[in-house]
Amino acid sequence: MTVRWDIFCTVVDNYGDIGVTWRLARQLVAEHHCAVRLWVDDLRAFERLCPQIDVSLEEQWQQGVQVRHWPQTWPATDAADVVIAAFACQLPAAYMDAMAERQTTPLWMNLDYLSAEDWVVGCHGLPSVKYKHVQKYFFFPGFQEGTGGLLREAGLLERCREFQQDAEAQRHFLQGLDVERASDTYLISLFAYENAGLASWFDAMSTNGEKFHVLVPEGRVLGDVERWLGVADLKAGAVHRRGGLTVQVLPFIRQDQYDQLLWCCDFNAVRGEDSFVRAQWAGRPMLWHIYQQEEDVHLEKLEAFLGLYTRELPDATQKAINGLWRAWNAGQDMTEHWKAARQQGPELAEHARAWCLEQASRPDLAAALVKFYVNWI
Ligand code: TRH
Numbered sequence: 001m002t003v004r005w006d007i008f009c010t011v012v013d014n015y016g017d018i019g020v021t022w023r024l025a026r027q028l029v030a031e032h033h034c035a036v037r038l039w040v041d042d043l044r045a046f047e048r049l050c051p052q053i054d055v056s057l058e059e060q061w062q063q064g065v066q067v068r069h070w071p072q073t074w075p076a077t078d079a080a081d082v083v084i085a086a087f088a089c090q091l092p093a094a095y096m097d098a099m100a101e102r103q104t105t106p107l108w109m110n111l112d113y114l115s116a117e118d119w120v121v122g123c124h125g126l127p128s129v130k131y132k133h134v135q136k137y138f139f140f141p142g143f144q145e146g147t148g149g150l151l152r153e154a155g156l157l158e159r160c161r162e163f164q165q166d167a168e169a170q171r172h173f174l175q176g177l178d179v180e181r182a183s184d185t186y187l188i189s190l191f192a193y194e195n196a197g198l199a200s201w202f203d204a205m206s207t208n209g210e211k212f213h214v215l216v217p218e219g220r221v222l223g224d225v226e227r228w229l230g231v232a233d234l235k236a237g238a239v240h241r242r243g244g245l246t247v248q249v250l251p252f253i254r255q256d257q258y259d260q261l262l263w264c265c266d267f268n269a270v271r272g273e274d275s276f277v278r279a280q281w282a283g284r285p286m287l288w289h290i291y292q293q294e295e296d297v298h299l300e301k302l303e304a305f306l307g308l309y310t311r312e313l314p315d316a317t318q319k320a321i322n323g324l325w326r327a328w329n330a331g332q333d334m335t336e337h338w339k340a341a342r343q344q345g346p347e348l349a350e351h352a353r354a355w356c357l358e359q360a361s362r363p364d365l366a367a368a369l370v371k372f373y374v375n376w377i
Helices: 016-032 043-049 093-101 119-123 156-164 167-176 198-207 222-229 255-264 274-282 294-309 315-330 335-343 345-360 365-376
Strands: 004-009 035-040 059-062 065-069 082-086 107-111 127-131 134-139 185-190 211-217 239-242 245-250 267-271 286-289
Touching: 004 016, 016 035, 016 043, 016 065, 016 082, 016 107, 016 255, 016 274, 016 365, 043 065, 082 365, 093 127, 093 134, 107 365, 134 365, 156 167, 156 255, 156 274, 156 345, 167 255, 185 255, 198 211, 198 222, 198 245, 198 335, 211 255, 222 245, 255 274, 267 274, 274 286, 274 345, 286 315, 294 315, 315 335, 315 345, 335 345
Parallel strands: 004 035, 004 082, 035 065, 082 107, 107 134, 185 211, 185 267, 211 245, 267 286
Antiparallel strands: 059 065, 127 134, 239 245
16 A cells, blocks of 8 residues: 655755755655655745746645645645654644544654764654654664665666766756866866855965866855955856856756756865755765854764764875865865865865765665654554
């Protein structure tokens, strides 16, 4: 019998919440033959990743997923077999009653934010609160054994490697974005929040003798790019050259295209949660701009990841990554750190490949969720 899943997503800000839940919903349908309803409170954010979304509809089908607008006034509905509250979002009271009234109690899980911290291993899968007799469980994504793993759809690495070995396919893809990649140029994608360190990084790239081509999808970092270039109102399509650095603004592209962009680039600056994971699957060196949290708790998460990511690397490589990532996340001067990272270029590239394979040797998050359910019933 087909298992029915309800996934609830509130878009707090940015695109990570919808980015993650949309991937998960599709994978549960495509690979585990589940019937999935994805409840989203903000269809406009969704539309940016998936332009086929019709924001005026309360209900629509996209890639086998039933996408439901989560309106302020909750429409009476029955509860599913498995209920996922993404990122601790609060379910509608009437839906929680529907869960409690079901003949077979549903499995209720909170899909948490990704963190490399050690405590995650101890908390993954533990019971959380109860509503009436319905028990909620913690489900933590993660990088280590004992966590829920990372989202990774079937065949992803194979498709990525094939694309990376196919220069013509990459050229064609980039051409579709009006990007002409010169053969002696190091291609970088840049997806970040506002960052005071950007000017020093761009200074370093424009003057160090190499050629860099930085692709910046429209978004929050553009203000810093404008200030550095001394131009106003940057829009998709803009291309500016300063010394060895070419800066090009891209439109915000579909989620699957963004993956391909990551696969094309020699280096990816990413942010938040979902692009961070996708950059790891691209198997290329990267730089993470972590989502800032109150009381700087994000810095502990950053250090936890760095500890894990760099743990087996030689000193110089470890230092280069730590220095670059810490400076970027503190909005500090990037000059020396970028130089060090470039000196470690081959080591960074090799490590990115190895890390990707190591992570891919673990069960993926969707499979882990399904297994959790099967073990629970
Ligand atoms: O947008 P984000 O900053 O989202 C963040 C994080 O998830 C953070 O953990 C969370 O607390 C906060 O939101 C509320 O970064 P993230 O997670 O990388 O999500 C971006 C999504 O947008 C991802 O699915 C990739 C997608 N994307 C595109 O589809 N096209 C694009 O052009 C770009 C740049 C991104």
